[in-house]
Amino acid sequence: MNMPTPNPADHAWLTGDDFSHWTTGFCVTLLPNKSPDWVEDILRTFLGAVPVLDTTQPYIAHIHAAGSGSIMFENGGFGGMMLEVIRRLSQDTKAVVVLRDFLGNAAFAYAMDGEIITRFDIYFPGDRLGRSPDALNDQLSAVGLLPAYEYVFDEDVDEEDVPERDLNAEVIRALAVATAVTGVRFDKSHLNAAPHAVSLAPLYGSDLARRFA
Template sequence: MAAVTRDDVEWVGGDGALGEIFCLTFIKQVDEAEALSRLGALPDTLCRRTLQEAHEAYDSYESGYAELAFALDLGTWTVLIEPDGFQGSLIELLTALSRGTEAVSVQRHDYADHGFGYAVDGTLVTKFEPTWPDRRWGAEPDRLLEQMRAAGLDPDVEDDHVSGAYVKALLLAGLITGTVPHPDALAGELLSAEVEPWFSAASPPLSHGPTDPEMTAALRAAPPHLLRAVAARETTRLATVLNLEDTPGLTEAIAAAERGEPVTVSPDSELGAHVRSWLRRSRQAGRSLNDPSARSEMSDDERNTAFMLGWFADALNAALWPEPHAAARAALRPLTQGPPPLHDPVQEATVLRVLRGEPNPK
């Protein structure tokens, strides 16, 4: 196989086929359908589409501002292509994609940060913003130094700001994988699906959770059964506040998670359909604020309600996560950081006492 060169990646620069925002994630020895599934593909949306269809869906209120991903077989590796997207660049998803294999992610975002990440079997090896390659983190941040220098991402140069960094990041990915997609392969229809990471195997976001030192310490010290109980009871409280407690399958799923049993909610289940609806509505609420043609589609009350559905969906996802500490931390986020009426200082104090094993005051 010929080595990947700068000429093989120049097409992503400027106003190339993928535009100003995209994510390319390479997964080794995983086929197209499985790669999409790992990203949280909704099975009933799986079909062949063009990139233009993805751009149109992403900008459409009626489509729920759907995020689509495409999969392209490159031989040993499959690349996931997210026009306008970034999911594969997130630590939680990248590490989930890499379980049992390897995954490499390249993110271009002209209005935020570019990104590069490499994970192996569920562990983040190295991650950095290619514009500043000297600022890296992960289990082995220096593992790729030789390839980084070959790609033009030398962290030891005096000028630590790299221009056109995402092009060089794609070259780095090519040096690792031995392959990159050719722009001609993106011109037609590719296997694709709407993706909803809620249904992936990614852990709750590492950044989600209480910031109060007392609550953080109590979470760290509490035994697993208490952590699961707090996550379950707080999610149940939120369901009651939002009048969602009668959602089919919800009570059973939360109870099973509290008992420490594995819980999987499929996108085509009754509960899964409700989750999809909540997430879609929350996405419409947020994205329509910057969409002049759709801003009036929701009243202020409808938008606030939709936002709270998104908070609840995130808390439920956390409560069902099998690792109790991460589950409790993320499930408590609406209580400690959410909007009224989800944020409740009195209930927060009660949770803190429960985690510490203290009796409730009379």
């Protein structure tokens, strides 16, 4: 698969004060060649999302134009990682979802034409599932997510001397891979309210929330 080399430096802004969502959690869905109108229509027509009437509604997804595609940003949600959501959004295109929840868990899913190509825990990318689990191995290797981190106990090394993993940096590397796959890049502007926004709350109360990509 011919893709550009991922560049984590493009997402260095996520380490600054402009991004406060490491504690609340976030979910970013990148969709090439699909407009915000199309994304909103899919979410409302087929998945039960509802219009946003005020900002106090739970589980709001902001849908932004991003070049020739779209980005869906959720503060504290995980709607993009629901299996039926990514299936619907990847019809006739591809979709990549990067999730980092408020508990610190992190996941990556890549789908095309309604089928999961590869998915994995960002902190343990050696264990990949999907139709073609190794589809992004070159990109994952380019950003240092492969070979996967493996802690090897050494009785001669004090545990306090073992370098601490920068888990946020690993999520940023995954976002760089997502950009390489889709050509759509997540930037600061996508943290703002968007003209296209829906509440995914009805999905969280349904069986859809029990099945993940």
